[in-house]
Amino acid sequence: MIDSLNQKQKLLDFDYGAGGIETTMRSRALNDDLHTETMVVSIGPSHPATHGTVRIVAELSGEKIIDADIEVGYLHRGFEKMCETVNYNQVMPYTDRLNYVSPLINNFGWCLTIEKLFGVEVPKRCQYIRVIMSEISRITDHLTCLGASAMELGAMTVMLYMMEAREYLWELIEEVTGARLTVSYGRVGGLNGDLTPDFAEKTREAFKKVRRLVADSDKLLSRNRIFMDRMCDVGKISREKAIAYSLSGPVLRSTGVAYDVRKAYPYSSYQDFEFIVPVGSKGDNYDRFLVRMIEIEESIKIVEQALTNLPDGPISLSDPRIVIEDKREVYGSIDGMINHFELVIRGPEPPIGSTYFQVEGGNGELGFYVVSDGSGKPYRAFVRAPAFIHMGAFREMILGHSLSDIIPTFGMINMIGGECDR
Amino acid sequence: MTDPFLSLLLSKNLVLLSAFIDNGDLVLRVDRKNFKNLMRTLRIDPELDFSYFVYVTAVDWLDARQNRFELVYELMNVSAFRRLRIFVELPEDQPEIESCVDLWLGANFMEREVWDMFGIKFIGHPDLRRILMYPEFVGHPLRKDYPVQGKQPRIKLRYPEVRNTAVDMKRPPLVKINRQSRNRES
Numbered sequence: 392m393i394d395s396l397n398q399k400q401k402l403l404d405f406d407y408g409a410g411g412i413e414t415t416m417r418s419r420a421l422n423d424d425l426h427t428e429t430m431v432v433s434i435g436p437s438h439p440a441t442h443g444t445v446r447i448v449a450e451l452s453g454e455k456i457i458d459a460d461i462e463v464g465y466l467h468r469g470f471e472k473m474c475e476t477v478n479y480n481q482v483m484p485y486t487d488r489l490n491y492v493s494p495l496i497n498n499f500g501w502c503l504t505i506e507k508l509f510g511v512e513v514p515k516r517c518q519y520i521r522v523i524m525s526e527i528s529r530i531t532d533h534l535t536c537l538g539a540s541a542m543e544l545g546a547m548t549v550m551l552y553m554m555e556a557r558e559y560l561w562e563l564i565e566e567v568t569g570a571r572l573t574v575s576y577g578r579v580g581g582l583n584g585d586l587t588p589d590f591a592e593k594t595r596e597a598f599k600k601v602r603r604l605v606a607d608s609d610k611l612l613s614r615n616r617i618f619m620d621r622m623c624d625v626g627k628i629s630r631e632k633a634i635a636y637s638l639s640g641p642v643l644r645s646t647g648v649a650y651d652v653r654k655a656y657p658y659s660s661y662q663d664f665e666f667i668v669p670v671g672s673k674g675d676n677y678d679r680f681l682v683r684m685i686e687i688e689e690s691i692k693i694v695e696q697a698l699t700n701l702p703d704g705p706i707s708l709s710d711p712r713i714v715i716e717d718k719r720e721v722y723g724s725i726d727g728m729i730n731h732f733e734l735v736i737r738g739p740e741p742p743i744g745s746t747y748f749q750v751e752g753g754n755g756e757l758g759f760y761v762v763s764d765g766s767g768k769p770y771r772a773f774v775r776a777p778a779f780i781h782m783g784a785f786r787e788m789i790l791g792h793s794l795s796d797i798i799p800t801f802g803m804i805n806m807i808g809g810e811c812d813r
Numbered sequence: 814m815t816d817p818f819l820s821l822l823l824s825k826n827l828v829l830l831s832a833f834i835d836n837g838d839l840v841l842r843v844d845r846k847n848f849k850n851l852m853r854t855l856r857i858d859p860e861l862d863f864s865y866f867v868y869v870t871a872v873d874w875l876d877a878r879q880n881r882f883e884l885v886y887e888l889m890n891v892s893a894f895r896r897l898r899i900f901v902e903l904p905e906d907q908p909e910i911e912s913c914v915d916l917w918l919g920a921n922f923m924e925r926e927v928w929d930m931f932g933i934k935f936i937g938h939p940d941l942r943r944i945l946m947y948p949e950f951v952g953h954p955l956r957k958d959y960p961v962q963g964k965q966p967r968i969k970l971r972y973p974e975v976r977n978t979a980v981d982m983k984r985p986p987l988v989k990i991n992r993q994s995r996n997r998e999s
Contacts, residue, residue: 464945471930472954476961507836634891637866637919648891655894745872746836747887747898760885762872773870773885780868783922812945 429457432794436465440798442539443808445782447789447797454793459786463779466812474772478738479505479579482772487573489774490810492535493528493753495564497810498577503658504748504759505579508741509713516704517581518660523594523697524576525659525750526690527564530601531557532753532805533641533683533690540680540802541612544621549608556604559597566590579739580714581707591698598691605687613684622677626788626800629674636784639777640755641682642804646674652751659750663700664693679803713739738767745771754778754805778804778811818895825858827851840898848901849911855888855897856916863888863897866917869924871931873957881905882933886913903933912938930955 435446444465450458470489474482486497499521506513513521538553561571566587568574576583587593612618628638633646643650651668653661669685671678707714711730720727741763749758755777762771781804788800819832819839828847833840843851855863867887874881880902888897903910912935913920924935925944932953935941943950949968952959 462944464943464947467945469954472959472961510836632918634864635866635918637868637917637923650891650894744836745885747838749867756867758868760868760870760887771872773868775868779926780919780922783919787918 434797436462440543441801442543443801443806443811445801445806445808445811447785447801449789449794449797451794454795456789456792456794456797459789461782461785463782464812466808468809468813470774470813471772474769476768478767479741479769480734480738482769483575483577484573486577487575488809489776489813490532490753490757490778490807491572492807493525493532494572494574495524495528495568495576496532496750496752496757498574499525499659500748500750500752500757501759502577502579503750504746504761505739505741507746507748508744508761508763509580509739510742511580511708511710511713513581513708514705515660515702517706519697519701520582520586520706521577521659522661522664523586523694523701524564524567526693526697527560527594529690529751529753530687531560531564533687534560534605536753536802536805537608537680537683540799540805541608541618543798543802544618546612546615546618549611552604552608552611556601559600563590563594563597566593578707578714580710581705585706586701591701594694594698598695602688602691605684609684613681619677621796621799622680622803623675624673625676625792625796626679626803627673627675628784628788632787633674633784636787637780638755638784639780640752641679641686642755642781642784644669645671645678645682647672652749652756656749658748664696666690666693676799676803740765740767747775749775752777752810754781754807754810757810774810774813776810776813778806779813782806782811821860825854825861827854835898838896838898840900842900845901845903845910848899849913851899852886852913852916861890862892863890863895864917865889865891866913866919866923867896869913869920869927871927871933871955873931873955875957878902879904882908882931884910884927884933908932909934909936911936914938929953932956 430451431448432451433446433448435441436444446462446465448460448462449456470485473485482501483498486501487494489497534553534557538550542550564574565571567590568576568583628646630646630648633643634648639650647670649668649670654668666689669682669689671682715731715734716727721731743763743765745760745762747758747760749756751757756775757777758775760773760775761769764770785801785804789797792800816834816839823832828843828850830842830844841851855861865888867889869884869886872883872885874883882903882905884901884903886899888899889895901910908931910933912924914924915937921940922944924938925941927933928935928941929943929946930953942948946954951965952963954963
């Protein structure tokens, strides 16, 4: 008798399917009428149905998730440590790789933080261009999120439509920045370059196609019975819980909290534009989907307004402490040469102090906390990555749902590995 | 003291080291003893109502300051979008502070990250494991005395008796290639 009990205990202590990595999860006997046991299933870190390297160790009773352990960090590259070794402008390529679906927002978030440390404001034209590029990035981010999630639920056509739309937008980004993904377009105190002459024309053309594709996708998905069955009332989180878990972006807005950094703390002239912040009511995956769909349209509107009212003027500050001067100055005058040399070798040197600045990223509040010790390199750089914080609430969202509900919930959180694990 | 919110805050009988406005942001400094009381008041008091925990991080000052570690908290009031930053300093020999998970659920992952990266213990945290690094990692990578190119010891395979299941399944190959017949055809 004791032997069989011991054997059973051994079975219970065995880490089923968890691959031998230390977790707090063990399968356990459920003392219900059927005398069943739970099963521990490890999903990820590289699973075909999740786009992102995260490991979900789920404890199942039948198909129902009764406990889960979320393990992140598989894509940890030491972003914050690397930032401490390079100067402020050299951090820009690293920020590209944070949320690699909307790298421009990360660029500008970093620039705005350092500009806040300096206590300077960039020219109006630069602010408008930043808005334009950020909003185009936000559309690509939402398109990727929705397309990939739809594909995971079986809607391959929508995925292809949305990738096509994203391609038109990435062509715009490529035209201005020279790269599709690793753009490094922002500079502390300005931008890498101006918009191309026929950018406005091309953007309007692209938006026509994007609008058509998004409308097609909308028709395919929004009232689709299969899609709604998978999305409605799944991954629900209450308004209070969402705030307690520090959620932000579309995930928070789907619960009915109208917190958008662009409205709450306007930066880069966002107060000049008219747009609405869509909010949901139920806080489930379907609301998150709808919020993102509406935000695509709102972002398009913002870009159109910005292109119509785009002011003339310089795209960078004319402050030799921060921005590299015109090449004519560099080669023509000794001051320009010295400034150029100092900026390249030592980097911009903000005053001693620390600050935090937040922008609205594709998935929520993206913020940088930077400590300056007066040298050209940040003493400490911290990223408030929305995806990481959202993963903290993921357990709460999937508990009580079935195993298959992990997929749409994970898709709608839109966890981006580069940003989550830094 | 011109800021009306700052005077409201100071009327709450909080024990602070200092309160000032830094670059447009309201900043409080508090010592470790009174930290939890301050956080509880900020969370629970209906007039303050800081229900949103924006982030927590730490700064390692090494020898530059008397207390080596500095924790940075940021809170937000969701109805008025008011923000507050709180600094707490911790000595090197006892890097411990009370956890805020009982006040804000979102603090769970963020405090785990600070523990992982800086080795600051959060007393009362329900599940203080490493989060970005693996369990066998030695040291805390964001401390200033951790080298940028620090090498980690190689770790043993965790459970060598657990074989790769894909190998154990001994599936027959999907397509049997008969090389001889193939050669004959060509």
